[in-house]
Amino acid sequence: MILLEKKILDQMVADALDGYPLEACGLLGGSVDGQGTVRIDSCYPTFNVAASARLYEVDPSGLLRADRAAEEAGTELVGVYHSHTHTEGRPSPTDVIQAPDPEWHYVLVSLRDVHPSVRSWRIRDGKTKEEPVVLQW
Secondary structure: OEEEEHHHHHHHHHHHHHHOOOOOEEEEEEEEOOOOOEEEEEEEEEOEOOOOOOOOOEOHHHHHHHHHHHHHOOOEEEEEEEEEOOOOOOOOHHHHHHOOOOOOEEEEEEOOOOOOEEEEEEEEOOEEEEEOEEEEO
């Protein structure tokens, strides 16, 4: 389960809309408790080096900045988010192949419909499993 503050949700959606028609991406900072629940405390938008409407690649310098910022905040990078501009918020085959860390949480912001949707996934050994996203006000 992911606990997500509304301000972080708003930041991810705004980044996705700003990046449109290309996919936007960024990293998520937070912590994981003993039961595996993730609390997202920070959102670090990065440049999509792929500059594509169909795939994303986090800018390496943005990854480094996000990692340092999370460490300074006393947290760690726990996931990545990106947008799907014309499809649902489900990992594509490319997303699954490129998933860098089986411990990370992969949050997708879909812009397919009138209202953006946000879903989170675990990707391990080429398999995807959706996890609940709990919005905190």
